[in-house]
Amino acid sequence: MSKLAPRVGEPTHYSRIWTFRTPRARLALWFGWLALVALFVWCWQLMNEGTMWMFVADAPRQAADIGSRLFPPKLGYLPELLAPLWDTLNIATLGTLGGVIMAVPVAFLAARNTTPSATLIRPVALLVIVTSRSINSLIWALLLVAIIGPGLLAGIVAIALRSIGFVGKLLYEAIEETDARQIEAVAATGARSSQVIHYGIVPQVLPAFWGISVFRWDINIRESTILGLVGAGGIGMKLQSSIDTLAWSQVATILLVILATVVVSEAISARMRRALI
Template identity: 65%
Template sequence: MPIRETNSQKIWQRRTGRESLSHWAMWLVGLMIFAYCWQQISQATTWFFVWDAPRIANDIWTRATPPKWDYIAQLGEPIWDTLNIATLGTIIALFLAVPVAFFAARNTTPSALFVRPIALLIIVSTRSINSLIWALLLIAIIGPGVFAGVIAIAIRSIGFCAKLLYEAIEEIDEIQVEAITATGASRWQVMAYGIVPQILPAFAGIAVFRWDINIRESTVLGLVGAGGIGLQLSASLNVLAWPQVSLILLVILAAVVISEWVSAKVRGAII
């Protein structure tokens, strides 16, 4: 921190003159960028609908309440399909993510020059595309239905699970691995007794955490035809059946809250 002397008295300053100038210049550039972005957004926005939004929201709320409670009998199978999509997709993703994670980790990959870049490419590519986009592509390939939703969730989850798992593999205690290697154990024995026991807690936590996320993502896959309760939501929205929509949203909220509670309890037990 600079100290400036004035009349033989030392005055503390947070920044020098040059640092202050640079600081305010950065703020000015930031404000200019914000103003430009706001101008572009304003030109592409129909502000009449924005100002009229409170009235429209109140109208929809009036139409949607009370929920159509007798419609809940038709939501049992769709919410069950949603849970199956999330669960089966997570299981498939975990089976595929484990080898990808071992290939991506620096301390377990067979080849840092060839195999590891391929594994990292798989992780990045599967994580970078949203599950809705995967569902749209799969519906075009294998047709609409629950199976497309399961595969979409699985592909989307591979990169997430593999990334966290390979980071856990790279952070293991190498002393345990060296001790098992010193006994003359093979590569597979070292992996089974020196690496896997250390990453099992992380693996369990990742699995539960991803399953919790997939519950949320699977609820909307039906909007593009990939099965689950989102299909009922899409059908109700298309006919403007707002009491049914409100009930479906309440069921989705309940499913998400329960999955969050279950995952928190399981993670607490593991940790």
């Protein structure tokens, strides 16, 4: 804020001029930008130390070389991809189903208006959700392949464990946003806690539940295509073996199949969400 000097012939009073930021706010903003620039310079130095720029300079030529080997795709390889593609769809579908089944009770335990204990059980449920969301499905698959061996089971369990956090978080938020008046109306009839949940909460969150589940299935279709890179089954195993043998025309065919699968799953999930919500 600053003051104006009085003009000639005007009363000697002072008025304040509005400014967008106070001097303290401008100083804090300046220091914030300075810290951001310093952080950028530090990160650039770290990246520069760990980067071999001679390879970066050669990257366009290498990319053009690999791109020329990708085309034309080997369409005769398609019959060998049908079984792995079916495995990928099964991994995504069964993994989503398992994740949703485990996420529903976790969501009800995490929601403030349905948890039995806000001081003990709710933090445990939130910890389960955060743990599931913080570990990528590829890392889950890597751990499970080491524990239970390679194959479809490791991929299904990895997708399920990853889906718990996604479905649980969105579902418990939907539970907390339910209309309390409907719940109070059911409770006023003398209903038990289980009946209040069944008649007062479940009908309100059911559309959101179906939308979340279908959306997660769509995401899992994408994620399950790469789990084979670590031995968790599906079309990713074919992709890894083709890359290892430098069969780039087969790689192009696999990528086209994955792209078509993702496009179809996106269209199906969009139609299902419109029909359910």
